[in-house]
Amino acid sequence: MTARVVIADDDVDIRALVRISATRAGFEIVAEVGDGDAALAAVREFAPDLAILDVTMPGLTGVEVCRAVREDPALDAVRILLLSAAVGEVSMATGLEAGAAAYFEKPFSPRELTASLIGVLGGAPS
Amino acid sequence: MRSIFDRIRGILTVDHPSPALKQLPTPIALVISLVIVWAVPDIAILNDVWAIIGVVLVTLATALSAILTWKTRYANWAVLIPVIDFIGIGAFRAGTGGTASIFSAMIILPVVWVAAEKGRGYIALAGAGAAVALMMPYIFGVAEITNAGDLIRGVFSPLIFIFASIIINELARQSRAQLSSIHSLADEKEAMLQRTFEYASQLEESEAKYRSADRLFRGVWAAVTEQSVIGTDITGLIDAWNPGATKMFGLTWRQAEGKRYIFDFHLQEELDARARELNYPPGETVLNPGFSALVESARLGNAESRDWTYARDDGTTFPVSLSVTKRMDEAGATAGYLFVAADVTQEREVSRLKDEFVGLISHELRTPLSSILGYLELMKDDDEHPLSDEQVQYLGVAERNAHRLLRLVGDLLFTAQVESGKFPLDARQVELESIVRAAVESARPGAAAGGITLVEQLTERSPVTHGDPVRLGQACDNLISNALKFTPRGGTVTVTLSETEKDAVITVSDTGMGIAESELDQLFSRFFRASTATRNAVPGVGLGLTITKAIVTAHHGEMDVQSEEGVGTQFSMRLPLASAVLSPS
Numbered sequence: 001m002t003a004r005v006v007i008a009d010d011d012v013d014i015r016a017l018v019r020i021s022a023t024r025a026g027f028e029i030v031a032e033v034g035d036g037d038a039a040l041a042a043v044r045e046f047a048p049d050l051a052i053l054d055v056t057m058p059g060l061t062g063v064e065v066c067r068a069v070r071e072d073p074a075l076d077a078v079r080i081l082l083l084s085a086a087v088g089e090v091s092m093a094t095g096l097e098a099g100a101a102a103y104f105e106k107p108f109s110p111r112e113l114t115a116s117l118i119g120v121l122g123g124a125p126s
Numbered sequence: 127m128r129s130i131f132d133r134i135r136g137i138l139t140v141d142h143p144s145p146a147l148k149q150l151p152t153p154i155a156l157v158i159s160l161v162i163v164w165a166v167p168d169i170a171i172l173n174d175v176w177a178i179i180g181v182v183l184v185t186l187a188t189a190l191s192a193i194l195t196w197k198t199r200y201a202n203w204a205v206l207i208p209v210i211d212f213i214g215i216g217a218f219r220a221g222t223g224g225t226a227s228i229f230s231a232m233i234i235l236p237v238v239w240v241a242a243e244k245g246r247g248y249i250a251l252a253g254a255g256a257a258v259a260l261m262m263p264y265i266f267g268v269a270e271i272t273n274a275g276d277l278i279r280g281v282f283s284p285l286i287f288i289f290a291s292i293i294i295n296e297l298a299r300q301s302r303a304q305l306s307s308i309h310s311l312a313d314e315k316e317a318m319l320q321r322t323f324e325y326a327s328q329l330e331e332s333e334a335k336y337r338s339a340d341r342l343f344r345g346v347w348a349a350v351t352e353q354s355v356i357g358t359d360i361t362g363l364i365d366a367w368n369p370g371a372t373k374m375f376g377l378t379w380r381q382a383e384g385k386r387y388i389f390d391f392h393l394q395e396e397l398d399a400r401a402r403e404l405n406y407p408p409g410e411t412v413l414n415p416g417f418s419a420l421v422e423s424a425r426l427g428n429a430e431s432r433d434w435t436y437a438r439d440d441g442t443t444f445p446v447s448l449s450v451t452k453r454m455d456e457a458g459a460t461a462g463y464l465f466v467a468a469d470v471t472q473e474r475e476v477s478r479l480k481d482e483f484v485g486l487i488s489h490e491l492r493t494p495l496s497s498i499l500g501y502l503e504l505m506k507d508d509d510e511h512p513l514s515d516e517q518v519q520y521l522g523v524a525e526r527n528a529h530r531l532l533r534l535v536g537d538l539l540f541t542a543q544v545e546s547g548k549f550p551l552d553a554r555q556v557e558l559e560s561i562v563r564a565a566v567e568s569a570r571p572g573a574a575a576g577g578i579t580l581v582e583q584l585t586e587r588s589p590v591t592h593g594d595p596v597r598l599g600q601a602c603d604n605l606i607s608n609a610l611k612f613t614p615r616g617g618t619v620t621v622t623l624s625e626t627e628k629d630a631v632i633t634v635s636d637t638g639m640g641i642a643e644s645e646l647d648q649l650f651s652r653f654f655r656a657s658t659a660t661r662n663a664v665p666g667v668g669l670g671l672t673i674t675k676a677i678v679t680a681h682h683g684e685m686d687v688q689s690e691e692g693v694g695t696q697f698s699m700r701l702p703l704a705s706a707v708l709s710p711s
Contacts, residue, residue, distance in 0.1 A: 013497040020504065056489055085492040107496035107532065110503055 002028040003121050006046060008039035008062070009054035009083065014106070018052055018083070021113040027121075036060025040068055043078060049121060055084040055095070063098045070099035079120055083108070145204040149191035152211050152235045156184050156218065159229050169228060173221040176266070180218025187211045205243065208236035209255060216259035224263035233259045233287070241291035242298040249291045256287035352468065354436075354446075357453065359462040362387045362417045366464075374469065375438055388465055389417050393435050393443065421463050424450040436467065445470050484542040491535045498528045537669040541652060544676040551594045551680055555704055558630050559588035561595060562623045565602035569610060577615035580606075583622040589630035590704040593681045598701075601677040604670040605634040605697050611664050612695065613638035629683070630703055635696035641689040649687060650675040658691065674699075 005027045009015045012034075019029055027050070031042040036059035043051050043065070051069070053062035060068070062082050069075045082095040085106040095103040101120050104113060160181070163169055171177045187210040194204050215236065219227040233256050240252040260283050264271055271277055347355070347368055354374045357366030364386050367379035375382075375391065389397060397416030404422055406415045423430030431449045438444075446467040455461040502525050506518065513521070543549055566582045573580040591598075602621075609619040617637040624631045639658045641649065648654045653668040678685050678699045689695040 011493050011497070014493060014500070017497065017500040017504070085489045085496065106492050107499040110500050111507060 002026065003049040004028050004030045004046060005117075006031045006033070006039065006042045006048045006051045008033045008036070008042070008051070008057060008065070010034045010057045011054070014054070014083075017110055018113070021110040022052070022117055024110075025114045025117040027117065034058070036062065036065050040065045043069055043075060044072070047075060048078060050079045050081065050117070052081045052083065052117075055082055063095060063100075066095070066098040066100050081117070081120060144195040145191040145201070145207055146195040148204075148239050149188050149207055149211075152184055152215075152232070153188045155232050155235060156181065159218070159222070159232070162228075163222065169222070171221055172223055175221070176217045177221025180214050180216070180221055183210055183214025183217060187214060205240065205248075205251075208239040209251075211236040211239075212255035212259045213262075216262035219259065220263040220266060230260070230283075234290070237287050237291060238294055241294035243295075244299070244302065246295065249288065249295050252291035252295075253284055253288035257284035260284060354465070354467045356382075356388060356465045356467075357462060358388045358465070360460055362389055362414065362420075362463075364388060365462065374436070374467075377439070387417070388463075389414065389420065391436050391438075392416065392420065393437055396435055421450055421452075424452045424463055425460065427452065433470070434467075436469075445474055480542070484539060488535060488539045492532070495528055495532050495535070499525065499532075502528070534667065534669075537667075537673055540673055541669055541676070544673070544680075549676065549680050551597065553592055553594050556591055556593050556595045556598060557588045558591055558598070558623055558632065558701070559584055561599050562602055562621060562632060565599055565606055566621050568603065569606045572607070572610055573619065576610055576613070578610055578613050579618040580610075581618060581620040583620060585624055587625070589623070589625045591630055591681065591701045592704045593701065594677075597677045598681070601674045601699060602632060602634075604674045605632075605699070608670055608697075609634050609636040609638065609695070611666065612636060612659065612662075617694075625703070626700075628703060629700040631698055631700050633696060633698040635694060637694045640691040640693055640695055641687075642691055643689075646687060646689065650685070 003026075005022050007015055007018050007022065007029060009018065015032055015034070019032065022029060030046045030048055033039050033042050034057070036053075036057045038059075039051065039053055039057070039062075040060060042048075051065075053065055055062040062084075066080050066082065069078055069080060079101045080099065081102045081104065082100045083104045083106060084095070092103045092105075102116055104116065163171055187207045190210065191204070191207045194200050194207070212233070215229070215232045219229050219232070222229055236259075237252045237256050240248050240255060242248075258265075264276075350368055350370050351373055352370060354371035355366070355368040356364055356371050358364050363384065364382050365384065367377075367382040371382070372378055377386075394416060397419055400419035400422075401415040404419055406418065418425075420434075423432075429449060429451050431447060434446055434448045435443050436446050436448075447470050448465060448467040451464045451466075452460055453462040453464055502521055506513065506521055562584065563582070566580060570580060606619065606621060613619055613636040619634065619636045622631075622633040622635075624633070639662060641656045641658060645654075645656050649656065650671050652672045654671075655666065655668045658664075659666065675685050678701065681701050683699055683701040686698045686700070687695065
């Protein structure tokens, strides 16, 4: 069974870049959204294996979505990867504290993201 | 010059009678005598010659007295006048009947004069004068001593005059003594009066100074309308409330002074938190822990400035920067405190907006760069459509420049953080050797490409400092890449790590173009570029050294630079050793 992924980023080009990286990792993209509220809705709807969330988005931030997901026991299995463009805005520690499995700083290398995605889901039941 | 009136007053004064005044009774008596002689037939001049000699001598003496009164510097000769009078009166007496003359009594006049002079010797002179005057009829043969009565008269009368002289002399002495004590009393009084005047004028002067200082103080007090200045006693009860405080809290001084406490305008939870920070034992010794926490620093004599929140009576709050200082009484004891506060709401807002702006810019610049770099990588990694060598080279240039932009964005963000005082330091114990080694290794490809020898000199033991390894690495990278940029092909860049008693020292020296001495001061300011850099078209924006210095300063270290144009430059960073940091200061 292919791992299912939700991607959330307000920048269309970055979203496409993430999609390509995830596809290369062999994942199935179940939803692509451009803001935090839609991201939370998509995660609740699809209960994916992985959610890749931009930190700075309109509406809820990636960290807020992450916290909301972690508070929901039904979504325990959802792994979260945060992407952040602003240094110092939200530190890696804050992201990991909120319950993210990994934290990526922009700009990121698609090659490394692909490798990391495979790593994050490595130990996860799929 | 003395006026004529002064002179006349001098002649007539009784205090120090002039010769003329002393002489005056004698000629008057003589004139009266002459009138009597002329008017009374029973009394006649018996010997014209002696009578005329007598009148002439008294006239002469009177004239002399007038002269000596006028020419005061010959005053010592004044005693001659009564002596002449003695002879004159003696002669006149001889001419008007000798021992039987009714004018014998006139002798008393010069006797009084002479006897009143200062000194016992004048008693003898007065006696001798009287004796001569009385004996003259016998001396000049106008009369003859015919019996013992005549002889006794010649002795007895002068004796009486001598007694009178003694009494006069003594009375005069006493009166002189009294006069002199009156004079000295008057002098003392005069001096006291003078002192009183001086004292009064000093008082007036200091009062004027006090008034002027008071006016200045009142002016300043009323002029401070943007800061609240509040004075309290040692319990915190407000006793001074300036117009700034009125504006800030909407309370007049009448409503505040003597009625409210300073801590009424603070948030209790902030005061409690500060009290906990200062480790006040709860409920012990300290009456009001909140107030004590507020004035802790000031009480110990240190002026303290700290951010607090002030609260108005309506419950609204606002942030202030508050300075607390101690007020002293005349004995030097603590009399209370002064609280000077400025509302920093606007500053906070500006700072928040600036942070927001920097974050936004950073985000907005990084996102497109992320796309550029990500898609460049995708193109290079595309195994299905491999690129030609030329295309790979072109993409490499694009990638390198995108990275350059990214670094610049990072540097700008970092300097903005330094400026706003928000400088994230992830500090821990750091071995500097590994940091320096890593920086040198990452610089090797660049040095090789530029034909520059890169030398590394490390100490045997690796110094340990307390710091952020990423930031310290960034500082080393900056200095090494700077040195490489400014050193021509064939030159040498040497990186040294050494240790002094308290500091670890990282030195980067080059054999490059150097920096003009006049520019060394500005080297660490933002966007400054040395003239040697612009002249030689060395790329850069002038942020590297600003950042490096900020990093070193944040680590409580110091930066130093030495340079000679055309010879080379040496930068050194001194960072306190962890052992020095940990030891109690």
